[in-house]
Amino acid sequence: xxxxxxxxxxxxxxxxxxxxxxxxxxxxxxxxxxxxxxxxxxxxxxxxxxxxxxxxxxxxxxxxxxxxxxxxxxxxxxxxxxxxxxxxxxxxxxxxxxxxxxxxxxxxxxxxxxxxxxxxxxxxxxxxxxxxxxxxxxxxxxxxxxxxxxxxxxxxxxxxxxxxxxxxxxxxxxxxxxxxxxxxxxxxxxxxxxxxxxxxxxxxxxxxxxxxxxxxxxxxxxxxxxxxxxxxxxxxxxxxxxxxxxxxxxxxxxxxxxxxxxxxxxxxxxxxxxxxxxxxxxxxxxxxxxxxxxxxxxxxxxxxxxxxxxxxxxxxxxxxxxxxxxxxxxxxxxxxxxxxxxxxxxxxxxxxxxxxxxxxxxxxxxxxxxxxxxxxxxxxxxxxxxxxxxxxxxxxxxxxxxxxxx
Amino acid sequence: xxxxxxxxxxxxxxxxxxxxxxxxxxxxxxxxxxxxxxxxxxxxxxxxxxxxxxxxxxxxxxxxxxxxxxxxxxxxxxxxxxxxxxxxxxxxxxxxxxxxxxxxxxxxxxxxxxxxxxxxxxxxxxxxxxxxxxxxx
Numbered sequence: 001x002x003x004x005x006x007x008x009x010x011x012x013x014x015x016x017x018x019x020x021x022x023x024x025x026x027x028x029x030x031x032x033x034x035x036x037x038x039x040x041x042x043x044x045x046x047x048x049x050x051x052x053x054x055x056x057x058x059x060x061x062x063x064x065x066x067x068x069x070x071x072x073x074x075x076x077x078x079x080x081x082x083x084x085x086x087x088x089x090x091x092x093x094x095x096x097x098x099x100x101x102x103x104x105x106x107x108x109x110x111x112x113x114x115x116x117x118x119x120x121x122x123x124x125x126x127x128x129x130x131x132x133x134x135x136x137x138x139x140x141x142x143x144x145x146x147x148x149x150x151x152x153x154x155x156x157x158x159x160x161x162x163x164x165x166x167x168x169x170x171x172x173x174x175x176x177x178x179x180x181x182x183x184x185x186x187x188x189x190x191x192x193x194x195x196x197x198x199x200x201x202x203x204x205x206x207x208x209x210x211x212x213x214x215x216x217x218x219x220x221x222x223x224x225x226x227x228x229x230x231x232x233x234x235x236x237x238x239x240x241x242x243x244x245x246x247x248x249x250x251x252x253x254x255x256x257x258x259x260x261x262x263x264x265x266x267x268x269x270x271x272x273x274x275x276x277x278x279x280x281x282x283x284x285x286x287x288x289x290x291x292x293x294x295x296x297x298x299x300x301x302x303x304x305x306x307x308x309x310x311x312x313x314x315x316x317x318x319x320x321x322x323x324x325x326x327x328x329x330x331x332x333x334x335x336x337x338x339x340x341x342x343x344x345x346x347x348x349x350x351x352x353x354x355x356x357x358x359x360x361x362x363x364x365x366x367x368x369x370x371x372x373x374x375x376x377x378x379x380x381x382x383x384x385x386x387x388x389x390x391x392x393x394x395x396x397x398x399x400x401x402x403x404x405x406x
Numbered sequence: 407x408x409x410x411x412x413x414x415x416x417x418x419x420x421x422x423x424x425x426x427x428x429x430x431x432x433x434x435x436x437x438x439x440x441x442x443x444x445x446x447x448x449x450x451x452x453x454x455x456x457x458x459x460x461x462x463x464x465x466x467x468x469x470x471x472x473x474x475x476x477x478x479x480x481x482x483x484x485x486x487x488x489x490x491x492x493x494x495x496x497x498x499x500x501x502x503x504x505x506x507x508x509x510x511x512x513x514x515x516x517x518x519x520x521x522x523x524x525x526x527x528x529x530x531x532x533x534x535x536x537x538x539x540x541x542x543x
Binding site for chain 2: 308309310311312313316317327334336346347348351383384385386387388389397402403
């Protein structure tokens, strides 16, 4: 069985909807299409029942109860609601927020906005392996800290943070602990009890569910409160007004149920595939570096730098294979990946990075095809690269005064 | 962003990838950009006694648009006089390759690479003319 093109290896960006999820969603468009808030007729009751079932399914993946799940339009909204909501509610206790430089923009930009209205934010650095150090969190906590936000797994490098230890440190000082768990839930075990999480952001489209629906876990014991950011009909116990995306929620529930059930087998399979990809490439291509901890990493995730070859050019060369890159050329702002830079990856290596995100639907045939293609294309691009030429003739590139550098 | 057909063509079928002898007296080597910026272009020209560019080669570390810009530059300047090559403008490259605004800087670097190669060639010519032992004495 040969690999079918195009091949999708960008599962950190989004995932294909599992056909079983789509099947679960379909009745809620044309048959059971009621508004879950319509209390007075069977259309509404059916929709509500489906929503409540999904609530339990999503809660189960993180060890929570359905009553602690608030539906949102996605993780970006959940991140906004968690941080703005908690900061606003607990404002009289303090104005200090702690987060990390490697967080998703939905967290970082939310914090930047809060800085404009009088909150102080500490952006913690990360270790070279890409992870947040619990000691760094402990050192940054003050009597005025009210919210700490640290992600479970990073979207760019796939590294997993020691959130349980961080949670312990945060709760000892009484601040609210928010975890953006988008990339990790459904792939690695996660439990709100062991991680001491107060608020957790979740997203359907990262676990083979549809786009446009997410959730925020809000702890009930002890009770955590948030000020809503959307006002209206008072849905979701007043925390998030707006008619529920019933088909999306049903899909999210099904996706969560499948992920929980299949995680043990799937994570083993993906780890094996990822290692096949990594070792296959390393056997054929010299001068590569894996970015971020290999040990504390999501099973399907690989972020690799290919020295002397620019990331966007390599992506263009990997025709019919969907991956992404930390190169400046791929970002609208022309800045190289801030996550890689925060890990201490030299700028020129950030430009050469490629992110592979393997998922449920990737096969060994696809991995073997990609290994071969990567080896061929890196060779071709190195033949075109002045830096490769210099390195081959023994020039120390770091010692050169570049005309383009100030 | 979808790549323009011309950019892809220059990558798939690169013209003039390679190196000329840096030490040769009739070769000018231009090196512009910096690895930290994600863009480095090496452009070399081989110039006849009559001041015409007989051959041009390039190597580029950079995105598809950077590779295409430098490839196109070497294609154009072959057969030009040095003066003609000096007047190649990045805007012409942008137009030919349909570069979007975010990639315009790639074309600017290619124009700089041409000028840098010519400057290096001219420096070499001036240097050889000033050598002791030539002329009377």
